[in-house]
Amino acid sequence: MQERWGVEREQQDTRYRLSFTVGGLLMPQGVVCARRFVDSRPQPDVPNVPVGAAIVSIRDEVVDSNMLAIRTVSANRRVTAEVCKRLSALSYAELALLASDAVSPQDRRYLMWIAMCRYYLFVGEFASEVLRERFLLGETISHADYDRFVLNKALWHPELESVSAATASKLRGNVFKAMREAGLVEGDPRGVCSIVPAVFGSLLAALEGPDSAASSFFPSRGPMN
Structure with a gap:
């Protein structure tokens, strides 16, 4: 299989990259x-x-x-x-x-979350459509929210339905693990997690700018700095 690099973008008949299992x-x-x-x-x-x-x-x-x-x-x-x-x-x-x-450990975590969300369109859409929205609505997120997201996306991405139960569980677990390590959620990894608002440090905020598309990957009610 040919290796794919860079930002994954939504295109007609394009399958999600789904290799984020570890x-x-x-x-x-x-x-x-x-x-x-x-x-x-x-x-x-x-x-x-x-x-x-x-x-x-x-x-x-x-x-x-x-x-x-x-x-x-x-x-x-x-x-x-x-x-x-x-x-x-x-x-x-x-x-x-x-x-x-010079950059803080937290901003490094945010940069790695940005990288994951850009490379994996599925993760980026989950971050913007579920993580961010759940924060704005109620400040909690659960596996059930993820599962509903997958069911909805499967209408346009049938490859999600062909993933084995074991792989699907690994994908979900790894997304939640990444969110915890990024400092975006905390609490029971198998239950309801509290969402932690993201605040960029000065160096990252200056680099990304106030209108950066990357801000959509983070739970926030206002500017990221």
Whole structure:
């Protein structure tokens, strides 16, 4: 299967990318890979567009040097590939901020959530249509909310119906794990979770801007800064 990079966009007859079965948010791994990418090349003339397949340039080095400190070769390759795919949806400027020592750990988590939401359209739509809306309506979210979202999307994306029960459970669990690790929800992971409003730090707010499309991925009632 041909590898796909960058932001996933809704197109007619396009199947969702549904490979987010492991890893949660992968923030520490994302920082390592972002640093290697930024260190390996100068800033491009247009630093605010997704880097796309250019991220491939670091993948083999990250694996061969075991930069992510993963015990088995197979797991190392799998996690590195997943991290690189998500980072391909960030711009050079966003990767540079992710790699910077000046940015807060929380903003790093937000950047990795942005990466996941952009690379996986399904996750991005869940974030904007369910997580954000549930926060505006009642400030809680549950597995039942996720399941209703899947049923609704399956009307236009029949590939969701072909996913096995075990894989569907992994996908749901990993979305909720990523939200918890991003600091967006807290509470019982198998029950009703409280939604935590997101507030960008000054560096991330300045980079994304007040009208950034990325703000739709976060629970907030107003400006993100």
